[in-house]
Amino acid sequence: RPGKEPEVDLPYYHPRAPSAEVEMTAYVLLAALKTEPAPSQEELSFSSLIAKWISSQQNPNGGFSSTQDTVVALQALSQYGAVTYAKSGAASKVTLRSGGEFQQDFQVDATNRLLLQRVPLPQVPGEYSTEVSGEGCVYLQTSLRYNVQPMQEDAPFTLHVSTIPETCADSKAHKVFDIGINVSYTGERNGSNMVIVDVKMLSGFIPLKSSVRKLERHPIIERTELSTNHVLVYLEK
Structure with a gap:
């Protein structure tokens, strides 16, 4: 679908597709695999491209952007795995190397084909093959x-709270x-809009209700509200 790219400028960041696109694509894969009596080789080749794209949107925890697209996408990938499953004892070997001396071999066969295997990379950033x-x-x-680190922004308000007396010596x-x-108010405008000060006891x-009611005599205090352990003070500006 047409849309804006996410406005994120971070190193190594790979923007993922919106949740709706993942969900719609997963439904397409489910539909392609429902061919009776069985999908043709051409349809399986088409399905493999869809499965590859869906897998590229998967996050490191195995999910996607939301609960909804995660459920549908995992169902579609599971269905694809069931259709393409073969009982043959074929095995694969994956070798991970770096420019230095690092090398890690992964053996994938019928006994561990569903097992997650992982290894920490010794140097980041680095070049691996x-x-x-x-x-x-x-x-x-x-x-x-x-x-x-989040960007530090100038707060539009300053707040100082103290007790009277400052210590409990008395x-x-x-x-x-x-x-x-x-x-x-320390913002850029001449004054703020309405402000609510929420004081938790x-x-x-x-x-003490009587002491809170005295606040309403102040010209910029519009009203106050009391609850069991909160005082809300509404300031006009």
């Missing part, structure tokens, strides 16, 4: 996991104390 010999079908996937403060909240404390 694979060589496959023998007969049969092998699904090879590489996955790279890394963290990207025995009275063990039962009753004030919460001081200083909120300032410390464990074991509840807001």
